[in-house]
Structure formats: structure tokens, C-alpha cells
Amino acid sequence: MRKVLIVDDEPSVRFVLGRTCERAGVPFLEAGSAEEARERLDAAGTRRPEGVGLVLLDVRLPGDDGLKLLGELSARPDAPFVVVMTAEDTMRSAVEAMKRGAADYLGKPFDLARVEKIVRDLAIGPDEPPHEEHRNGASDSGLAPIEPLPEQRHYREIALPDTLIGRSPAMVEVYKEIGRVARTEMTVLLMGESGTGKELVARAIHANSARARGPFVTVNMAAIPRDLMESELYGHEKGSFTGAVDRRPGKFELATGGTLFLDEIGEMPVELQAKLLRVLQEREVDRVGGNRPLPVDVRIVAATNADLARAVEEGRFRRDLYYRLAVVPIRLPPLREREGDVILLARNFVSKYGEQLRGRPVTLARDAEAPLLAHSWPGNVRELQNVVQRALLKLSGHRLTSRDLVGFLPAAGSSDRGLTGLVEALLDGPEPEGGRHTAALAAIEAPLISAALARTKGNQLRAAELLGMNRNTLRERMRALGMKPR
Ligand SMILES: Nc1ncnc2c1ncn2[C@@H]1O[C@H](COP(=O)(O)OP(=O)(O)OP(=O)(O)O)[C@@H](O)[C@H]1O
Numbered sequence: 416m417r418k419v420l421i422v423d424d425e426p427s428v429r430f431v432l433g434r435t436c437e438r439a440g441v442p443f444l445e446a447g448s449a450e451e452a453r454e455r456l457d458a459a460g461t462r463r464p465e466g467v468g469l470v471l472l473d474v475r476l477p478g479d480d481g482l483k484l485l486g487e488l489s490a491r492p493d494a495p496f497v498v499v500m501t502a503e504d505t506m507r508s509a510v511e512a513m514k515r516g517a518a519d520y521l522g523k524p525f526d527l528a529r530v531e532k533i534v535r536d537l538a539i540g541p542d543e544p545p546h547e548e549h550r551n552g553a554s555d556s557g558l559a560p561i562e563p564l565p566e567q568r569h570y571r572e573i574a575l576p577d578t579l580i581g582r583s584p585a586m587v588e589v590y591k592e593i594g595r596v597a598r599t600e601m602t603v604l605l606m607g608e609s610g611t612g613k614e615l616v617a618r619a620i621h622a623n624s625a626r627a628r629g630p631f632v633t634v635n636m637a638a639i640p641r642d643l644m645e646s647e648l649y650g651h652e653k654g655s656f657t658g659a660v661d662r663r664p665g666k667f668e669l670a671t672g673g674t675l676f677l678d679e680i681g682e683m684p685v686e687l688q689a690k691l692l693r694v695l696q697e698r699e700v701d702r703v704g705g706n707r708p709l710p711v712d713v714r715i716v717a718a719t720n721a722d723l724a725r726a727v728e729e730g731r732f733r734r735d736l737y738y739r740l741a742v743v744p745i746r747l748p749p750l751r752e753r754e755g756d757v758i759l760l761a762r763n764f765v766s767k768y769g770e771q772l773r774g775r776p777v778t779l780a781r782d783a784e785a786p787l788l789a790h791s792w793p794g795n796v797r798e799l800q801n802v803v804q805r806a807l808l809k810l811s812g813h814r815l816t817s818r819d820l821v822g823f824l825p826a827a828g829s830s831d832r833g834l835t836g837l838v839e840a841l842l843d844g845p846e847p848e849g850g851r852h853t854a855a856l857a858a859i860e861a862p863l864i865s866a867a868l869a870r871t872k873g874n875q876l877r878a879a880e881l882l883g884m885n886r887n888t889l890r891e892r893m894r895a896l897g898m899k900p901r
Pocket residue numbers: 578579580581607608609610611612613614615616678719720760796797800
């Protein structure tokens with residue numbers, strides 16, 4: 416039976432992972448650094464049936480880091496599976512790991528049941544032949560195994576920002592897909608509701624690809640009048656139609672050496688879809704009014720917020736073009752399915768736009784979390800961004816509280832999911848500081864007090880009367896909730 420090699424400098428992590436291997440019934444070795452890992456691998460080998468079949472690899476290691484070791488391992492013809500583990504559960508680490516050939520990526524703290532399953536699936540015994548589709552770089556979505564690119568150097572020179580915020584399991588899956596496809600030239604179709612970050616994902620694929628130094632060109636099919644679409648995409652020669660006063664290159668030409676992002680592809684009129692299909696198949700374009708085809712050297716990423724498969728069934732979108740585009744489909748989850756990301760995004764937006772719009776540091780108050788979690792965000796990340804920006808514009812202090820969100824979000828009780836929604840969101844979401852009970856009461860009490868104060872124009876005595884409480888109690892509650900007198 417093949418062995419698992421656990422590489423982590425933290426003995427307690429090695430211990431826990433060791434027990435997990437035992438539970439899975441798979442023998443294991445341990446190493447505390449990349450150096451030690453190389454020694455263990457040399458001694459045990461990776462080719463023999465009792466050699467190392469799976470490496471559980473931490474990124475942060477003393478000396479050479481895990482990503483360096485991963486690069487070395489992926490380059491070996493007898494590469495074992497490598498599952499990368501990291502506490503820096505960000506977009507960059509997931510993308511980097513998959514790009515360098517990891518079989519999977521896990522953020523800490525681990526879901527041990529999942530680790531156990533991975534160990535069972537990937538550390539395969541001699542009597543079960545290895546499943547080729549699970550080899551490094553292959554994806555669950557049926558992608559062909561990916562050869563390591565010759566120019567791995569290329570990547571390291573580019574410092575990539577963490578453009579996408581979010582650590583929910585659903586987003587980590589997206590990061591993994593970005594890493595997998597970035598090292599290929601495959602056409603990608605991004606599917607997701609409006610405002611889920613499709614354009615950011617397209618940019619991330621580009622920035623992580625070997626075309627990163629080339630242009631990233633966007634065409635929004637919904638924004639171009641149908642009559643101009645052909646010339647916009649493929650360019651035109653002077654005088655080829657009324658208004659064509661100059662020779663103009665099309666977006667395909669402008670994106671040469673880079674990536675062409677075809678946004679809202681579902682909006683493309685059927686009669687123009689045939690030409691796009693031909694261009695993609697023949698990798699050549701003809702300018703409108705031109706007579707010499709130009710070679711196409713672009714990577715296509717298309718996006719849609721419509722149900723393209725249904726559009727195909729209804730005859731509004733060509734089936735052959737759909738298959739051409741959906742070589743690698745990536746689905747972007749709506750914000751309501753991204754557990755924990757709402758608060759993470761909100762904090763980031765508050766701090767970023769606080770500086771930009773107010774020119775000072777602003778933080779998100781704890782009591783603002785419950786109303787944010789209660790909302791279902793039909794407009795996804797874009798809606799959240801707008802709500803934060805609008806609330807910041809009216810903000811006078813340094814903290815954005817639930818009171819500051821009043822008017823920008825449906826009030827608790829009248830929101831699309833109602834008070835029950837707020838409560839459910841609190842129970843499902845991460846435990847807020849101070850506990851769920853306190854957060855729930857604050858989420859109701861703060862807007863109640865601020866509404867009473869609004870009615871009494873800030874008169875605390877009258878507000879206290881309206882609420883049926885003592886003025887001192889009101890003051891105390893306001894202090895506890897972090898509310899300032901108007
Ligand atoms: N994960 C994320 N982290 C940070 N910002 C994000 C994230 N996702 C989306 N955004 C921001 O939300 C806004 C909408 O994102 P984007 O334009 O990429 O969405 P989209 O899916 O392309 O929307 P549409 O279908 O309406 O064009 C942008 O301002 C983008 O910067």
C-alpha cells in the first residue's frame with residue numbers, strides 16, 4: 416500500500432493528520448521541513464507500490480516553502496499526489512497551489528472527515544489501479560490532466576494581489592478552478608448571477624496565466640448596439656459601411672497575446688453567433704469589409720448571468736457555440752450561499768471605501784453584522800458594495816453601525832426574509848463576538864432606539880417615554896450598543 420507523507424513544521428498538526436491516516440488505514444511518514452521531506456521521499460521512493468503516493472503539504476515551512484517543494488514534485492515524472500494545506504486561506508494561495516499542480520487544496524482548520532476521504536481516495540493500494548482522472552491537475556469537472564507548463568518561471572515574477580475576497584468553501588472551489596485553468600489556454604465560461612464577481616474572476620484567470628503580460632480586453636454584449644457588434648468585435652476597413660470613416664481594429668485584434676472577456680454572451684443575437692463560432696474554430700477573423708483574414712491569438716473567457724443551457728433549448732443560443740465556449744464551465748456562487756463572506760466583504764469594503772470616500776479609517780461595528788447577515792443580497796457583491804458606499808457617505812463617526820444601515824437595507828421584520836430570516840442567518844452564520852443572543856437583541860434594539868430618537872428629534876427623555884423605559888436605562892443601552900447621542 417502506498418504511504419502518505421505529512422509535511423508540516425507543527426508537531427501537533429502532524430499528530431492530528433497522522434491519526435487521520437490511521438483511521439483511513441493508510442501508513443504514513445512525517446517531515447518537518449522541505450529538506451526532510453526530500454530525504455523521506457528519496458528513501459521511500461514514489462514509484463514503488465509501497466512508496467509515497469500522497470503528500471499532505473503545508474505551505475509555510477522553515478527554509479524552502481511548500482510551494483517550492485510542490486513545484487519540484489510536480490516536475491517529476493513519478494509525481495505523487497500533493498494536497499496543499501494552508502492557514503492563509505486566501506485566493507492567492509489556492510490559485511498558486513492549483514497552478515503548480517496540486518491535486519487539492521485545504522484551508523486550515525481542516526475538515527478532518529474530508530482529509531480522511533482524500534487520504535482514502537488518493538493514497539491508493541497496489542490492488543486498486545490509480546484513477547488517472549484524479550492525477551494532479553485534473554479536476555472534478557472532467558478536465559483532461561494538465562501538463563506542467565515549461566515557463567513556470569513566468570509566474571513567479573508577477574506579484575498578484577488578492578483581488579477576490581472570500582473564504583467560504585464555495586469560493587475556495589472557484590479559486591481552485593482559477594488555478595487549474597490559468598495554466599491552460601482553455602476557453603472558460605463563467606456562470607453566475609449579476610454582481611457575483613465574474614469579471615474579477617476573468618481578470619484573475621488572465622493575471623495568473625502565461626498571457627498575463629498581454630492585454631485584457633472586455634466586450635459587453637449587452638452594451639453594444641446590434642448593428643455595431645460585428646465591427647466592434649472584428650474591426651472594419653475604411654468605408655466598409657456608412658460611418659466607417661477610418662480603418663478600425665476589432666476587440667479580437669486588440670486582445671492579441673492576451674485575453675478577450677466576452678461579457679453577457681447570452682445577449683449576442685443568434686445571427687451573429689455563427690460568425691463567432693467560425694472565428695473560434697478557425698482562429699481567424701475577417702474585418703468588416705476586409706479581404707485578408709487575420710490570425711487570432713487570444714484566450715477567450717465568456718460570462719453569462721442567464722441560463723445559457725435553457726437559451727440553447729429555446730433556440731436562442733446555438734448549441735455548437737455553447738459547447739465551444741463551455742469547455743471549462745465555472746459557476747460563481749451567489750452571495751447568499753457564501754457562508755461567512757458577507758461580513759468579510761463588508762469589513763473590507765468599509766475599510767477601503769472609508770479611506771476613499773471619507774478619507775479616514777472606518778470600521779464595521781459588531782451590531783451591524785446581524786442586519787447584513789439577515790439580508791439575502793439578490794444583487795450579490797455589487798449590492799453589498801453599494802450599500803456600504805451609500806451608508807458611508809452619510810456617516811459622521813468612525814464606526815459603521817446597524818443604525819447607519821437603516822434605510823439602506825430592508826428593516827428587520829420587513830426584509831425579504833423577515834425577522835425569521837435574521838434569526839436563521841444568525842444561527843447559521845459564524846458566532847459573533849459576544850454571542851448570538853446578544854447580537855440578535857442588539858440587531859433589534861439598536862434600530863428600535865434609533866427610530867425612536869429620530870421621531871423625537873434626538874430628545875432622549877421623550878424617546879425613553881415612547882419606548883416605555885427610564886431615561887437612564889436608555890442612556891445605558893445606547894452606550895452598550897455603541898450608539899452616540901444625536
Ligand atoms: N469576491 C469579491 N471580492 C471583492 N470584490 C468583489 C468580489 N466579487 C465581486 N466584487 C465586486 O463587486 C462588483 C461586481 O463584480 P463583477 O462586475 O465582477 O460582477 P459580475 O458577475 O461580472 O456582474 P454582472 O453580471 O452584473 O456584470 C465589482 O465592483 C467587483 O469589484
